[in-house]
Amino acid sequence: MTALAEEQLSALAAIVGADRVLDGPAGAEQYGRDWTRAHVPAPCAVVLPGSIAEVQSVVRYARRAGLAIVPSGGRTGLSAGAVAARGELVLVLDRLNGIDDFSPVDRTVRCGAGVVTAELQAYAEAKGLFYPVDFASAGSSQVGGNVATNAGGIKVIRHGMTRDWVVGVKLVTGTGELLDLNRGLIKNNAGYDLRHLVIGSEGTLGVIVEVTVSLADPPGDLAVMVLGVPDLGAIMDVLHCARGRLELHAFEFFSEEALARVVEHQELQRPFDTAAPFYALLEFAQPDEAALEAAMAVFEETVEQGWVLDGCVSQSVAQAQSLWRLREDISETISRWTPYKNDISTRVSDVPGFLAEVDAVVSEHYPDFQIIWFGHIGDGNVHLNVLKPDELPMDEFQARCGEVSRWVFEIVQRHGGSVSAEHGVGLLKKEYLSYSRSETEIELMRGIKRVFDPDGIMNPGKIFDL
Amino acid sequence: MKVLVAVKRVVDYNVKVRAKADGSDVDLNNVKMSINPFCEIAVEEAVRLKEAGVATEVIAVSIGDKACQEQIRTALALGADRGIQVETEGAVEPLVVAKLLKGVVEKEEPQLVILGKQSIDGDNNQTGQMLGALAGMPQGTFASVVKVDGDRVQVTREVDGGLQTVSLTLPAIVTTDLRLNEPRYASLPNIMKAKKKQLDVYTPADLGVEVTKHLTLVKVEPPAERQAGIKVESVDELVDKLKNEAKVI
Numbered sequence: 001m002t003a004l005a006e007e008q009l010s011a012l013a014a015i016v017g018a019d020r021v022l023d024g025p026a027g028a029e030q031y032g033r034d035w036t037r038a039h040v041p042a043p044c045a046v047v048l049p050g051s052i053a054e055v056q057s058v059v060r061y062a063r064r065a066g067l068a069i070v071p072s073g074g075r076t077g078l079s080a081g082a083v084a085a086r087g088e089l090v091l092v093l094d095r096l097n098g099i100d101d102f103s104p105v106d107r108t109v110r111c112g113a114g115v116v117t118a119e120l121q122a123y124a125e126a127k128g129l130f131y132p133v134d135f136a137s138a139g140s141s142q143v144g145g146n147v148a149t150n151a152g153g154i155k156v157i158r159h160g161m162t163r164d165w166v167v168g169v170k171l172v173t174g175t176g177e178l179l180d181l182n183r184g185l186i187k188n189n190a191g192y193d194l195r196h197l198v199i200g201s202e203g204t205l206g207v208i209v210e211v212t213v214s215l216a217d218p219p220g221d222l223a224v225m226v227l228g229v230p231d232l233g234a235i236m237d238v239l240h241c242a243r244g245r246l247e248l249h250a251f252e253f254f255s256e257e258a259l260a261r262v263v264e265h266q267e268l269q270r271p272f273d274t275a276a277p278f279y280a281l282l283e284f285a286q287p288d289e290a291a292l293e294a295a296m297a298v299f300e301e302t303v304e305q306g307w308v309l310d311g312c313v314s315q316s317v318a319q320a321q322s323l324w325r326l327r328e329d330i331s332e333t334i335s336r337w338t339p340y341k342n343d344i345s346t347r348v349s350d351v352p353g354f355l356a357e358v359d360a361v362v363s364e365h366y367p368d369f370q371i372i373w374f375g376h377i378g379d380g381n382v383h384l385n386v387l388k389p390d391e392l393p394m395d396e397f398q399a400r401c402g403e404v405s406r407w408v409f410e411i412v413q414r415h416g417g418s419v420s421a422e423h424g425v426g427l428l429k430k431e432y433l434s435y436s437r438s439e440t441e442i443e444l445m446r447g448i449k450r451v452f453d454p455d456g457i458m459n460p461g462k463i464f465d466l
Numbered sequence: 467m468k469v470l471v472a473v474k475r476v477v478d479y480n481v482k483v484r485a486k487a488d489g490s491d492v493d494l495n496n497v498k499m500s501i502n503p504f505c506e507i508a509v510e511e512a513v514r515l516k517e518a519g520v521a522t523e524v525i526a527v528s529i530g531d532k533a534c535q536e537q538i539r540t541a542l543a544l545g546a547d548r549g550i551q552v553e554t555e556g557a558v559e560p561l562v563v564a565k566l567l568k569g570v571v572e573k574e575e576p577q578l579v580i581l582g583k584q585s586i587d588g589d590n591n592q593t594g595q596m597l598g599a600l601a602g603m604p605q606g607t608f609a610s611v612v613k614v615d616g617d618r619v620q621v622t623r624e625v626d627g628g629l630q631t632v633s634l635t636l637p638a639i640v641t642t643d644l645r646l647n648e649p650r651y652a653s654l655p656n657i658m659k660a661k662k663k664q665l666d667v668y669t670p671a672d673l674g675v676e677v678t679k680h681l682t683l684v685k686v687e688p689p690a691e692r693q694a695g696i697k698v699e700s701v702d703e704l705v706d707k708l709k710n711e712a713k714v715i
Contacts, residue, residue: 221498225654272653289536299654312651315540316500317480319651 004044008065012047012089015057020095022046031092032070032084034077035137036428043070043084050095052170052178052209059207059457060176062089068460071203073145074116076137078343079426081149081202081462088460093144096209099123108167108184110212113144120213129215132159136328144208150200152422157378158249159216161422163199168212171198171205174453184212197448202424203459205452222249223286224320225295227302227311228276232352234307235280239348239378241302245294247285251378254279258330258372265333268325274310280377281327283320330374337387338394339372340401344412345421348380354415358384361407366400368392381421384408409435425463433464467614467636469512469521470576472567473505473541475534476587485686492587492686501537504582506544507642510649511612512580513545520614521578523547527570529554529563535665542660543652549665550574554677560588562670562677564596569673571601576637578619583608583641594641604634608643 004012004023012021022031023045032041044067049055062069070084072092084090096112099120103109107129111120117131117138124131133146135153145151147169151162159165167186171179181195182188198205229235235253242248255278263270271279286292295313302308314320346354355373362369368389375382386404388397409419413435420429420436433442442464449466452458456466477483477492478500486493501509515521526541527550528534538549552566571579584591598605606612606621610629613620614636623630624643670677698704708715 220496226651227654269648269650271651296654296658300658303655311654313654313657315506315543315652316503317478317498318503321480323651 008067009045011061011065012045012058015061016047016049016054020048020050022048028084028090031072031075031090034075034080034082034426036078036080036083036426039080039083039085039427041084042087043090044087046072046090046092048092048095052096052172055091055096055172055207055209056176056178058089058091059172059174062457063174063176063455066455066457068457069203069207070459071144071148071207073113073142073148074137074140075145076141077145077149077426078341078423079420079428081424081426081459082145083427085427086461091207093142093207093209096144101212102127103184106184107215108212109215110168110210111143112210113142113147113208115143117141117143117146124215125218127215128218130218131165131213132216132219133162133165136331143211143213147199147208147211148201148203149424150422152376152379152381154250154252154376156376156381156422157251158247163196165213165215166195166199166211167214168210169195169198169208170210171208173206174455174458178209179206200424202426202462204449204462206458219249219285221286222283222320223292223295224314224323225282225284225299225311226271226313226323226326227280227282227299228272228274228309229278229280229307230276230309232278232355234302235278235377236349236352237305237307238280238282238298238302241307242282242284242298245298246282246291248282248378249285250281250283250376252281252327252375253377254281254327254330254374255372257370258334258374259326261372262326262329262333265336266325266329268322268329271312271323271326272310276309278373279326281323283324327374330372334372334385334387337370338397339385339387340397340404342384342405342408343381343421343423344384344408344417344419345379345381346412346415346417348378350415350417351377351380351382354411354417355382357411358408361411362386362404365403365407369400369404380417405432412436427462430462430464467515467521467578468523468525468574468576469515469578469580470525470527470567470571470574471505471508471512471541471546471580472563472582472593473509473526473528473534473537474502474582474585474587475499475528475530475537476502476585479503479586485688489685489687491683499533499536501540502582502585502587504584504586504642504644505537506540506582506649507644507646508580508582508640509541509544509546510647511609511640511642512578513650514647515578515612515614516545516547525550525574525576527552527567529558529566531555538665539657539660540652542663542665543657544650545656546663548663551665551667552673553667553669557683558677559679559681560590560592561596561680562675563593564600565675566670566673567593567597568600569670569675570668571597571603571637573673578614578636579603579639580612581639581641583643594639598639601639603637603639605639605641606632606634607641609640610643610645612640612646 611622
């Protein structure tokens with residue numbers, strides 16, 4: 001840990017209180033990094049402000065003292081966006097955790113940045129409403145971090161990304177100014193919508209301190225259908241056929257290689273006996289018999305066309321949950337092979353061609369690499385996983401995966417896709433940003449950052465270098 | 467060998483049930499309904515007996531209003547051959563259910579009747595036993611293993627403190643416990659086939675049973691809300707609280 005001078009520590013203590021300034025290794029370990037492990041956390045100190053005013057004071061002090069700031073939320077990121085590896089001051093939002101100002105008429109609620117996603121979901125449920133952004137880390141991730149990364153997840157096809165639910169953001173800029181952006185308005189065409197610049201900015205424009213989100217109607221009864229399909233092209237045909245006839249809440253896919261491992265290691269039941277190369281998992285609203293009839297019609301038609309080999313549908317909530325596990329347990333199951341992972345997206349219709357190209361290039365160079373595909377194919381977001389062959393040493397595997405990244409991003413670029421679908425750029429994908437964004441775009445981003453953060457103290461080195 | 471299984475339509479196991487505001491009953495408005503989990507296990511066991519060549523026909527029976535045909539269709543999709551609905555209105559007590567099932571048993575003469583040990587709504591755990599008494603059939607309740615051997619069925623029962631194995635002469639009644647099997651998913655081709663399977667509807671009068679009420683539901687109330695926990699600063703404080711506040715040590 002890069003030490004701060006005694007007077008710097010006491011200046012921070014004067015703002016947040018002495019026991020809310022941590023300068024030991026324990027605080028660094030706890031607050032100084034996300035779920036990525038490639039960087040060793042080395043902040044100069046960790047501060048835990050308890051109010052927006054305190055956040056402003058900390059930012060103003062950091063600016064005077066020439067300290068860089070890394071905002072720290074639930075720290076569940078996968079792109080090293082919340083890593084403090086270069087002596088930064090970590091600004092923890094945990095204590096800004098109030099949920100209040102619920103408005104049943106506006107159907108909005110105000111959250112401190114440190115509110116845990118699952119708490120917001122539970123709060124909405126208690127009000128008879130629904131916060132629809134959901135993902136595996138909802139029990140730890142925080143609302144501020146969700147906004148900073150524009151978190152997506154499994155319901156995007158139905159409800160969109162975090163961006164679609166944010167109606168107001170308060171941001172402390174790199175100069176310590178407090179911006180109150182959009183203030184819960186639905187219609188607001190009075191100038192640039194700066195709120196949307198802040199969403200997904202990964203802490204580089206300022207510290208998100210408060211968020212107003214809108215809430216949806218609860219989804220009602222949902223059923224889950226798993227279909228076995230002969231090839232990826234057929235998944236697109238199934239998606240096309242199901243849309244419009246079913247109210248889809250999720251459209252996921254996984255390969256037989258993924259399913260076989262999940263079934264074996266989690267001791268789950270196969271959805272049906274027929275083995276298929278790929279599976280589509282559809283979650284759809286089933287308010288009545290008619291919805292099930294519609295699902296049956298989709299099944300019949302897709303089987304007739306040769307797009308589907310077999311399928312099953314949940315008969316109870318418990319079965320719906322068990323079928324979801326076939327998809328949701330994949331990450332945990334394959335973690336024993338320390339896989340290389342990549343989160344990428346293309347236009348939905350481009351996914352099959354994209355996957356085939358990646359498969360071809362990887363298997364040509366490294367035929368012993370096992371590729372596991374799964375993801376939110378209904379919104380064009382796929383997760384590429386390459387399992388480490390047991391006999392291959394780790395450093396050799398990582399070196400080869402560096403090459404794989406290069407090939408994958410070249411293919412992404414050719415397809416006009418994104419090098420980061422929902423995990424953000426952080427440190428992890430900084431060097432690949434130019435595969436998705438033009439030099440002109442990146443230069444404009446730098447310019448925007450300079451306006452919000454003239455001294456470059458807000459999460460410097462993330463997304464791009466100045 | 468003919469096997470009869472009973473299936474009940476109940477509030478889905480995963481739904482958080484709420485009492486009606488006036489405390490008169492559980493609120494079933496817009497609540498997800500599913501097949502009772504123990505009944506689902508009964509269907510699965512019957513279908514496995516058929517797949518093993520032991521059973522020749524599996525009949526699924528449900529008692530309730532028209533909506534319970536949905537659960538009969540589920541049983542048919544899981545592999546039952548035909549369905550019977552006994553049409554009733556409102557809640558039916560276990561004794562009446564047992565009498566109605568006895569009527570179906572007399573009509574169909576199955577060698578084996580498999581029921582869930584209880585339904586997760588009423589939690590009565592009475593129907594199988596009452597049916598055994600009314601029909602004069604031996605019963606193996608809380609089954610975790612069922613083996614048919616000639617004219618006998620061997621049932622391993624989950625009892626307090628261990629397992630008990632009983633051998634019953636057929637025809638017999640078996641009620642299922644959770645560990646008997648893991649029900650399969652309903653495949654879409656089988657759901658489609660299930661639509662074409664025969665489903666007969668009887669009235670209680672057809673079975674010579676009068677639906678009577680012996681019980682009155684007085685009040686339904688939710689359990690008391692749990693108080694949030696607290697954090698203590700030290701072991702001494704914890705011991706003090708356990709001694710003087712909780713009075714457990």
